[in-house]
Amino acid sequence: DVKVTQSSRYLVKRTGEKVFLECVQDMDHENMFWYRQDPGLGLRLIYFSYDVKMKEKGDIPEGYSVSREKKERFSLILESASTNQTSMYLCASSFRGQGYTFGSGTRLTVV
Amino acid sequence: AQSVAQPEDQVNVAEGNPLTVKCTYSVSGNPYLFWYVQYPNRGLQFLLKYITGDNLVKGSYGFEAEFNKSQTSFHLKKPSALVSDSALYFCAVRGYGNKLVFGAGTILRVKS
Numbered sequence: 148d149v150k151v152t153q154s155s156r157y158l159v160k161r162t163g164e165k166v167f168l169e170c171v172q173d174m175d176h177e178n179m180f181w182y183r184q185d186p187g188l189g190l191r192l193i194y195f196s197y198d199v200k201m202k203e204k205g206d207i208p209e210g211y212s213v214s215r216e217k218k219e220r221f222s223l224i225l226e227s228a229s230t231n232q233t234s235m236y237l238c239a240s241s242f243r244g245q246g247y248t249f250g251s252g253t254r255l256t257v258v
Numbered sequence: 259a260q261s262v263a264q265p266e267d268q269v270n271v272a273e274g275n276p277l278t279v280k281c282t283y284s285v286s287g288n289p290y291l292f293w294y295v296q297y298p299n300r301g302l303q304f305l306l307k308y309i310t311g312d313n314l315v316k317g318s319y320g321f322e323a324e325f326n327k328s329q330t331s332f333h334l335k336k337p338s339a340l341v342s343d344s345a346l347y348f349c350a351v352r353g354y355g356n357k358l359v360f361g362a363g364t365i366l367r368v369k370s
Contacts, residue, residue: 151301178356187267189348189362190302197355205357237301241356245309247292249301 150174153238153250160257166225168253170238177242179221181205181213184235184252196221228257260285260353264361271339273370279334281349281361290352291332293323295345296363302348308332319343339368 154169172179178197182190182205192205194213202213210232214222221240225232238250261284271277283289290309294302306317313325323334332349344367350358 153301156299180357182360187362190358190360192357192359195355195357203355239302239358243356246307247304247358249294249303251301252299254299 151238151240151248151250153236153253155253156251158253158255160225160228160255162229162257164225164228164257166228166255166257168223168225168236168238168255170221170223170240170250171219172221172240172248173219174240174242174248175218176240176248177218178240179215180239180241180247181211181221181223182237182239183207184237190237193223228255230257233257260351260359262349262351262359262361264347264349264364266364267362268365268367270367270369273341273368274338277336277339277343277366277368279347279349279364279366281332281334282330283332283349283351284330285351285353289325289332291323291325292350292352292358293317293321293332293334294348294350295319296348297345305334305347339366341368341370344368 151172180195181193196202196215212224236253241247263282292307293305308325316322349361
């Protein structure tokens, strides 16, 4: 089975800190995604990547950036964390849109 | 643009009764549709998908979904609900660039 691993389950960071959320998948998938999940809003796409060094903005990219230097790793970066970025962050990977596998999520709290 | 609507924030059902979680979609072209389940403080788990073929799709844990093109719906169903089915359910449609567009989610509560 495809495994998507997010490095942290829970994080607490201070306002203004630079935050890195790491995601690694082990099945050579081209596509990787970062979503954030908020109650009543479902999942909203922040960024996605369809290959190494490729990235595209999703629906809510403001305040975020991403890095994909290797195929298996897709990092989400909060350049200067703010309290409105407190959320659940979910990483996913897929093979040509046929199947999507999600990580367990990182619950980030910015204080 | 693609979109998904889950009209019910919460569905309550008694254990042993059939359940339905509703989903409607809007997409240009042929839809790729998905259902996921999320348990508390966990990621999303895949239940089933419709790409082409039979309108009734069978998935994990006894769930199935019925694709209805004329009504643009993809409702999730199970003949007999279990308390352990209680969770948050998301419907999604595949959009541009193989990205998924999700509904807001429906909380399913199964009471014994």
